[in-house]
Amino acid sequence: MRKFLALTRVNFRAMLAALSVGRTKKGTLSSAVILLVFGALALYLSGTYSFLFGAGLSELGLAEFLLPLMAMIGVLAGLLFTFAAAGNILYGGRDADLILSLPVSAFSVMLSKMLSLYLENLVFVGLWLIPAGAAHMTFGSGVSAWGCVRLAVHILFSPLLSALLGALAGWLSALASFRMRRKALWMNLAYLVFFGAIFTGSLYINNLPAALLENEAAVRLALNTWLLPFGLMMRSGAGALLAFIAVCLVPFLAVSWLLCRRYKAILSGLTARTLRKDFRLTRLSARSSFLALYRKEAGRYFGSPIYVFNTLFGGILAVGASVAAVVMRGEIAAMLPLLGGLDAMLPAGAFGGAAVLATICTTAVSVSMEGKTLWILKSSPLPPRVLFGAKAAFNLTLSLPCAVVCAGLLSFAVGLAPAAAVCIALFWCSVCCFVAVGGLWVNLFFPKLDCPNDTLIVKQSMSAFLGIFGGMLAVGAAYLPYWAGIALNTPLYCLALTVLFGAAALLLWLMLLRAGSRRFTSLI
Amino acid sequence: MLTVSHFSKSYSGGKRAVDDLSFTAPRGTITGFIGHNGAGKSTTLRCAAGILDFSEGEIRIGGHDVRTEPVAAKSITAFLPDNPDLYDFMTGIQYLNFIADIYSIPSAERTRRVEKYAGAFDILSVLGSQIGSYSHGMKQKLALVSALIREPQLLMLDELFVGLDPQASHVMKGFLREVCDRGGSVLFSTHILEVAQKLCDRIVIIRGGQLVEEGFTAEVVGNSDLESVFLELAEEGGGDA
Structure with a gap:
């Protein structure tokens, strides 16, 4: 038991260390800020949807479904966050050789890693269920001590389910890693399908109460069979609560045991080397150093599905929504007058689009992604404009086409005048430039060069966090006049913001060439 | 010097x-x-x-x-640290070509140098494989070749x-x-x-x-x-x- 606790403590500390930037107060603070914001995000989203669904389901006499419904969404959201990380947490540690050489059982090793996954899920899923429980008490069961005990148990044990699903996803991903050729390509496609499912699901999320009413019998049947853990949440007895604990805990332990049986085999497969010895040298083509760096960035990017997944999420979302808008052109035309007309909705569209596009920020982690290979760039004769230019240019290669395509499709879908469409497209492009250059600054100030795997860099580092939310925050600040109720001509305002964001990007770029270069040199 | x-x-x-x-x-x-x-x-x-x-x-x-x-x-200059980490996502030849691009080595010259140095270290035939699949010693040799091709x-x-x-x-x-x-x-x-x-x-x-x-x-x-x-x-x- 002592060995198991020591392993768990090591894994947990490794997870916390991955969140921080160094062992300084700044690092600890950054970990706290990341956890705080993710927690606040879970509370905010869950609070909004729990009370919205609670009111809707209550009217339909289906309030008892609220908690299982929100728990299901929470577990799926937890899986979304864990999906990519699980493979690395379970199989990607650099300490595998060391751990396996210790006198501890494979089950202890696997269970300690599974508990790390659980703890990661507990932060999000646990906080997600607090507002859901509050809404459930408000609209259904009422407040009672027993209700609070049940909620606490649900909060503690539900994350076992998302950790369990994440572990299975991680196992499949690890298995694919050594069984498949072109693994990155398949993983990227899998992520794309996953995205598509989430996007489609989010389009229909508001119709959930009505869909529940239509299919109540089928839903009840599912909750009593393959969705039993969630079905047990609807029952108030002590027996049901114990059964809930059992159906969460037993599969978790069982999967840990099953995975541990193949643990060494998978690790061996992952470290096995297959060399092809049939290379024939032909004349090598020469490129400029800029193009060489640009191609390197592209290779690094598309070779890491988690990097693609985290930084292209906004782009896929924006393009998907634009295509959906074109397909649903008729419905939009009918709905717009009810919402106050195109002029009233334009600010939300223009700034919402800019905020989503601002999440395409590969540069915010591109220096961290160099990791232990940073010495290659630092010892190379590369002027800062080439070094940083290649990273920024690759970011823009991803974001600018999304901005232009989305502006074109959305303008067509809502019937926006060409001049106004151009203004919005320019605004979005300027935001993309600002984010691409700003991301480099963020990463130079919050580098994470010692991570054992990509997931920790692109999902859990301070620079990744700032890369995603920093741009959105800047766009949010530009939207403030609308919140203050100031009437503005949106296309003209967008044009003014184009100049502002463009100038800010240029200023940051010029500073990058001098101060940024010094900062880069000082990185260790 | x-x-x-x-x-x-x-x-x-x-x-x-x-x-x-x-x-x-x-x-x-x-x-x-x-x-x-x-x-x-x-x-x-x-x-x-x-x-x-x-x-x-x-x-x-x-x-x-x-x-x-x-x-x-x-x-x-060419420098190699004691334990040179290379780009695992590249093949050996892609890495050498990358370095040759950074150091602006002309096309014909880089081909000649790669053949000479990679041949001498006996890694020419595996240059088509990803660096991630190389053993420690092979990575070391590739790093040395990447330094030598710069002459x-x-x-x-x-x-x-x-x-x-x-x-x-x-x-x-x-x-x-x-x-x-x-x-x-x-x-x-x-x-x-x-x-x-x-x-x-x-x-x-x-x-x-x-x-x-x-x-x-x-x-x-x-x-x-x-x-x-x-x-x-x-x-x-x-x-x-």
Whole structure:
């Protein structure tokens, strides 16, 4: 038991260390800020949807479904966050050789890693269920001590389910890693399908109460069979609560045991080397150093599905929504007058689009992604404009086409005048430039060069966090006049913001060439 | 070729890794850089390569100050750390081509050099495989080939012979001499004193970040051997050399 606790403590500390930037107060603070914001995000989203669904389901006499419904969404959201990380947490540690050489059982090793996954899920899923429980008490069961005990148990044990699903996803991903050729390509496609499912699901999320009413019998049947853990949440007895604990805990332990049986085999497969010895040298083509760096960035990017997944999420979302808008052109035309007309909705569209596009920020982690290979760039004769230019240019290669395509499709879908469409497209492009250059600054100030795997860099580092939310925050600040109720001509305002964001990007770029270069040199 | 003058380097927290170090690695010579673990060898090499910054002293490569003219200095230098991590997502040939692009080596010339050096280290046939699938020794050889194809005027290698098989070590010694014959200079750190004594024209010994001895190998060693000289110097320094 002592060995198991020591392993768990090591894994947990490794997870916390991955969140921080160094062992300084700044690092600890950054970990706290990341956890705080993710927690606040879970509370905010869950609070909004729990009370919205609670009111809707209550009217339909289906309030008892609220908690299982929100728990299901929470577990799926937890899986979304864990999906990519699980493979690395379970199989990607650099300490595998060391751990396996210790006198501890494979089950202890696997269970300690599974508990790390659980703890990661507990932060999000646990906080997600607090507002859901509050809404459930408000609209259904009422407040009672027993209700609070049940909620606490649900909060503690539900994350076992998302950790369990994440572990299975991680196992499949690890298995694919050594069984498949072109693994990155398949993983990227899998992520794309996953995205598509989430996007489609989010389009229909508001119709959930009505869909529940239509299919109540089928839903009840599912909750009593393959969705039993969630079905047990609807029952108030002590027996049901114990059964809930059992159906969460037993599969978790069982999967840990099953995975541990193949643990060494998978690790061996992952470290096995297959060399092809049939290379024939032909004349090598020469490129400029800029193009060489640009191609390197592209290779690094598309070779890491988690990097693609985290930084292209906004782009896929924006393009998907634009295509959906074109397909649903008729419905939009009918709905717009009810919402106050195109002029009233334009600010939300223009700034919402800019905020989503601002999440395409590969540069915010591109220096961290160099990791232990940073010495290659630092010892190379590369002027800062080439070094940083290649990273920024690759970011823009991803974001600018999304901005232009989305502006074109959305303008067509809502019937926006060409001049106004151009203004919005320019605004979005300027935001993309600002984010691409700003991301480099963020990463130079919050580098994470010692991570054992990509997931920790692109999902859990301070620079990744700032890369995603920093741009959105800047766009949010530009939207403030609308919140203050100031009437503005949106296309003209967008044009003014184009100049502002463009100038800010240029200023940051010029500073990058001098101060940024010094900062880069000082990185260790 | 390499001139280090009154160079000092402190890390955050005040630890002084190198203190007022001065030495040269002239053209046409192989210089061995010797010292115990933590003596400051890697720090010095990394600062000279432009990987670490420093504030005290001056390091010049081919007359270019590495702090004020870093691009010019790096253009004529090749540096390899003791455990060179390479881009695992690239194939061997992609990595060599990448380095050749960075150093603007013309197409025909890079093909010739890759054939020569990769052939000599017997890794030509595996250059189509991803670096992630290479063994430690093969990565080491690929890193060496990537340094040699630049045909640098200054070749700096940290713990050169660690991880190399005897055949590769033999080949490498020949290439080091070739660099010098072209008018270049080689500076490498090592713990293998027998090799240093046989191979190096000059020896630089440091202890606790400070210069202890510098000169032609024959002068430094005299009638003794390098190991005895090194241990003697270590004892003089209270055993902390």
